[in-house]
Amino acid sequence: xxxxxxxxxxxxxxxxxxxxxxxxxxxxxxxxxxxxxxxxxxxxxxxxxxxxxxxxxxxxxxxxxxxxxxxxxxxxxxxxxxxxxxxxxxxxxxxxxxxxxxxxxxxxxxxxxxxxxxxxxxxxxxxxxxxxxxxxxxxxxxxxxxxxxxxxxxxxxxxxx
Amino acid sequence: xxxxxxxxxxxxxxxxxxxxxxxxxxxxxxxxxxxxxxxxxxxxxxxxxxxxxxxxxxxxxxxxxxxxxxxxxxxxxxxxxxxxxxxxxxxxxxxxxxxxxxxxxxxxxxxxxxxxxxxxxxxxxxxxxxxxxxxxxxxxxxxxxxxxxxxxxxxxxxxxxxxxxxxxxxxxxxxxxxxxxxxxxxxxxxxxxxxxxxxxxxxxxxxxxxxxxxxxxxxxxxxxxxxxxxxxxxxxxxxxxxxxxxxxxxxxxxxxxxxxxxxxxx
Numbered sequence: 001x002x003x004x005x006x007x008x009x010x011x012x013x014x015x016x017x018x019x020x021x022x023x024x025x026x027x028x029x030x031x032x033x034x035x036x037x038x039x040x041x042x043x044x045x046x047x048x049x050x051x052x053x054x055x056x057x058x059x060x061x062x063x064x065x066x067x068x069x070x071x072x073x074x075x076x077x078x079x080x081x082x083x084x085x086x087x088x089x090x091x092x093x094x095x096x097x098x099x100x101x102x103x104x105x106x107x108x109x110x111x112x113x114x115x116x117x118x119x120x121x122x123x124x125x126x127x128x129x130x131x132x133x134x135x136x137x138x139x140x141x142x143x144x145x146x147x148x149x150x151x152x153x154x155x156x157x158x159x160x161x
Numbered sequence: 162x163x164x165x166x167x168x169x170x171x172x173x174x175x176x177x178x179x180x181x182x183x184x185x186x187x188x189x190x191x192x193x194x195x196x197x198x199x200x201x202x203x204x205x206x207x208x209x210x211x212x213x214x215x216x217x218x219x220x221x222x223x224x225x226x227x228x229x230x231x232x233x234x235x236x237x238x239x240x241x242x243x244x245x246x247x248x249x250x251x252x253x254x255x256x257x258x259x260x261x262x263x264x265x266x267x268x269x270x271x272x273x274x275x276x277x278x279x280x281x282x283x284x285x286x287x288x289x290x291x292x293x294x295x296x297x298x299x300x301x302x303x304x305x306x307x308x309x310x311x312x313x314x315x316x317x318x319x320x321x322x323x324x325x326x327x328x329x330x331x332x333x334x335x336x337x338x339x340x341x342x343x344x345x346x347x348x349x350x351x352x353x354x355x356x357x358x359x360x361x362x363x364x365x366x367x368x369x370x371x372x373x374x375x376x377x378x379x380x381x382x383x384x385x386x387x388x389x390x391x392x393x394x395x396x397x398x399x400x401x402x403x404x405x406x407x408x409x410x411x412x413x414x415x416x417x418x419x420x421x422x423x424x425x426x427x
Binding site: 062113 | 162163164165166167169189192193196197199200209211213237260261262263264266267341342343
């Protein structure tokens with residue numbers, strides 16, 4: 001057992017876990033943050049994507065211990081109270097989800113994509129960048145629309161700040 | 162995953178000392194291969210020694226005609242590094258088509274070459290560019306480092322600290338990506354050194370891991386152009402064959418990827 005100290009969605013937490021515990025297990029099983037999903041458990045599907053120190057990573061392919069001292073943001077941490085994050089709002093408005101299983105990972109990856117590319121996003125780039133996130137419902141069409149829509153909203157939101 | 166004990170090393174010396182105290186330890190860099198393998202219970206190290214936070218293993222240096230990438234530098238940090246893009250753009254490109262964005266944030270060059278997966282991208286770059294692998298004990302030429310499937314010259318407890326690449330006159334890389342895993346079904350790295358030597362390495366093709374391709378090297382030495390490879394014949398003997406492609410298919414891919422790599426080389 002080890003004590004892992006990290007910041008999750010702005011809150012400092014300290015959790016005693018077995019050393020083999022994955023970051024996604026720490027989030028879901030120890031902190032009850034079940035918005036982060038486990039899909040394939042083999043690093044392919046991206047349902048488990050969270051932000052670690054601002055970078056979108058697959059939380060099923062990290063030991064909890066590797067996140068010691070890190071700043072983690074999960075899908076539960078991106079809305080401001082009742083106000084959805086622009087990416088969440090864009091997914092809703094564009095029907096970017098059906099069953100919703102992949103959605104938390106899609107949204108966390110998509111925010112990272114927008115942050116990395118800023119205003120340089122086009123459809124081809126979004127499709128290429130989403131290669132590590134798998135959706136079996138939507139055919140990606142509305143997901144891509146949502147990400148492009150959100151990229152515009154995030155730019156406006158940033159300009160307003 | 163079986164039980165294990167996790168350690169975070171803050172220096173190479175500490176990592177070596179932790180290794181010596183463990184019965185069956187493994188070094189962990191980005192963990193993008195080791196952790197999935199442990200989850201499948203194909204590896205069950207007693208101890209996992211994390212190298213990911215060791216400062217001396219991070220970063221890129223360009224000094225004269227040598228580009229040095231330290232071992233725990235992530236793919237993302239390599240592909241976005243200004244010195245890499247300037248000195249050997251083919252390495253930045255190779256890194257940008259490796260895995261997916263989340264994997265690129267975690268995976269490292271040292272982890273990739275220590276694992277020496279027969280379909281990994283970086284071994285081809287090291288072999289084609291004539292790179293040198295630096296460890297905490299010695300320097301090893303790429304030719305001597307890669308020793309077949311998942312096998313390298315590394316001794317127990319030896320840690321890769323950096324890879325040094327001589328800056329080439331021209332280099333290019335292209336691969337046929339496996340659509341699910343993003344590994345190279347076959348990938349070819351071509352390089353023309355500043356002294357005019359041509360070196361070509363293929364990954365994902367041979368049953369014994371990354372390999373040089375002398376026939377293509379000779380053709381390109383005579384004429385550095387994609388069409389120079391048209392008449393080259395690659396034997397399917399000794400090449401990998403699986404549900405994704407036959408040995409003959411891979412033999413043809415070696416040619417086609419080499420042609421594309423030459424066309425893309427800069």
